Structures are given as structure tokens and as C-alpha cells.
Amino acid sequence: MKKNSVKSASVVLLLLLAGSALANEVPFNQAAFDQARAAGKPVVVYFHADWCPTCRVQQPIVARLALEPVFKPVTIYEADFDTETALEKTMNVSQQSTFVVFKQGHEVTRSTGQTQEPAIRAVLQQAL
Known part of the structure; x- marks a missing residue:
């Protein structure tokens, strides 16, 4: 019985890791x-x-949306607000919880503080 739960936990962990790899969410570089x-x-x-x-x-909303096929072409760079201070200055970002969206190489929109899935979806769709 214990072996089965260990196997199940391993499968779940592998699926979660595979999902993250497919999500196009990556640390900022x-x-x-x-x-x-x-x-x-x-x-x-x-x-x-x-x-x-x-x-x-x-x-979790961003992670869920990133897994949707429509957002597969979008790369979501996660920038740590506490360590990416030069990037914040360059992009003129003064608050955490901010999305800066680029399409065809140019910023098209930004949003700060959105917590509703439809609003976050709309922001991400601006990249497409």
C-alpha cells in the first residue's frame, strides 16, 4: 500500500514538473x-x-493560463521584484504584481494588481 502511494506521488510530481516546463514560464534572463x-x-x-x-x-492563475494552448507562443518571464531593480528602472515599474506585455518587440500594455483570471487573461492576450 505504501509503495503505491509513493508511486502515485512520484507520478504527480513528474506531471507537475512536465507542466511547468511546457508553460513557457521562465525566470527573467x-x-x-x-x-x-x-x-x-x-x-x-x-x-x-x-x-x-x-x-x-x-x-496560480498565471501558471494555469500559461498551460493553455492559446498561450503556448507567449514566453512569460518572471522577474523577482526584490532583485531585478535595474530592470524595474529600465521598464519604469514601481510595484510588484505588474505585467509588462510586448508584441512585435514593442510594449503594448501593462497591468498592476490584477487578481481576477479574466482580467489577467485579457492582459496576456495582448501579447498575441
């Missing part, structure tokens, strides 16, 4: 971001902080 933007790919930079209650509400 300046070189990769610059390359994606220069290529005109759909990109979202999501500024978050672990201590932020709004970000905690947003995170």
Missing part, C-alpha cells in the same frame, strides 16, 4: 528577453515578490 523581443516574439515580463499577497493570488 536579459539576453533571452532581448533576443525574443528582437525576434518579435510575444513576451510578458511578470514582476512578482514571494512576500506579496497579490502575487500569491496571481501566480
Whole structure:
């Protein structure tokens, strides 16, 4: 019985890890971001902080949406609000829980503090 629950837990963990890999959610990397933007790919930079209650509400919504086939072309770069201070200045971001959306290499919209799935979906769709 214990062996089966260990196997089940392992399968669930593998599925979760596989889902994350497919989600196009990646830690922010300046070189990769610059390359994606220069290529005109759909990109979202999501500024978050672990201590932020709004970000905690947003995170599972973003993860769920990123798994949807419609958002497969979109790369969502997760930028840590506490450590990416130079990026915040460059993008003129003053608050965590901010999405900055790029389409064809140009910023098309930004949103701060959204916690409802339809609103976050609408923001991400602007990249397409």
C-alpha cells in the first residue's frame, strides 16, 4: 500500500514538473528577453515578490493560463521584484504584481494588481 502511494506521488510530481516546463514560464534572463523581443516574439515580463499577497493570488492563475494552448507562443518571464531593480528602472515599474506585455518587440500594455483570471487573461492576450 505504501509503495503505491509513493508511486502515485512520484507520478504527480513528474506531471507537475512536465507542466511547468511546457508553460513557457521562465525566470527573467536579459539576453533571452532581448533576443525574443528582437525576434518579435510575444513576451510578458511578470514582476512578482514571494512576500506579496497579490502575487500569491496571481501566480496560480498565471501558471494555469500559461498551460493553455492559446498561450503556448507567449514566453512569460518572471522577474523577482526584490532583485531585478535595474530592470524595474529600465521598464519604469514601481510595484510588484505588474505585467509588462510586448508584441512585435514593442510594449503594448501593462497591468498592476490584477487578481481576477479574466482580467489577467485579457492582459496576456495582448501579447498575441
